[in-house]
Amino acid sequence: MSKIALIGCTARKQDFSCPAIEMYTKSNYFNLKLDYCKKIDVDKIFILSAKYGLLEPEAIIEPYNLHLKETSKEYKLNWSKEVLKDLKEKTDLENDEFIILAGNDYMKYLIEHILNTYNPVKGLGIGQQMKFFKEFECD
Template identity: 40%
Template sequence: MKKVVLISCSKEKDPAKHIAEDLYISPLYKKELAYAKHVLKPDMIFILSDKYHLLELPAEVAWYEVDLKEQTRDEQKAWAQKVLASLKEKTDIEKDEFIILAGETHFRYLKPALKNCSTPLHKIGGIGNQLHWLKEELAKRGIKA
């Protein structure tokens, strides 16, 4: 069984960057990534991209402006199906442990298909609370993000 972390993309992007891991620059994304890498220490980390669906950290991508929240429920379901299809190629969605560090828009249609899945940030509250919690968790371990 592998531990797989899925983190959300962000609206804030660096237009000069073309590697997925470096493209997103929001404080929440940076803290989610640091938490995934240094605290959760998973076997795999993927970015849930509103445009590219499932991204590996070293993937080369072009800057984009797509917002999953602005899409219809049917479009969000279709997006989730593409993410799940990619996950099925790279993971065992029946056995692997999935930790989703993303908002409900990103996990709503994914979570039911992943047998062993948690969304720890969801129970913390809004973005401000999540940022505060992640900052504290990282600081406890001497990690700056």
């Protein structure tokens, strides 16, 4: 069993082509989630991108301006279907543990297909989430 982190992308992005893990580092919120992943020692990180779907951290991507929240239900359903297909190829949806660090727009149609999930900040606003990530210490 592996520990997999699913991190939602952010609106703040670099303005040049770069690896996905670098694209979103203009966002303090994204960086706090990355730091949290290091603290809990995840085995693999995937980024959920409104444009690109499931991204490996090292995938080179172009800057974009698309917010999943602003897309149609049909777009979200198709997006989720593609992400789920990719997740099935790269993970074990029944046995891996998934750390959810993405909002409801990203997870709404995915969560029912993933057996073992943990969202440490479920129900918290972004400010509260950032506080949690800043203050989190491993035992």
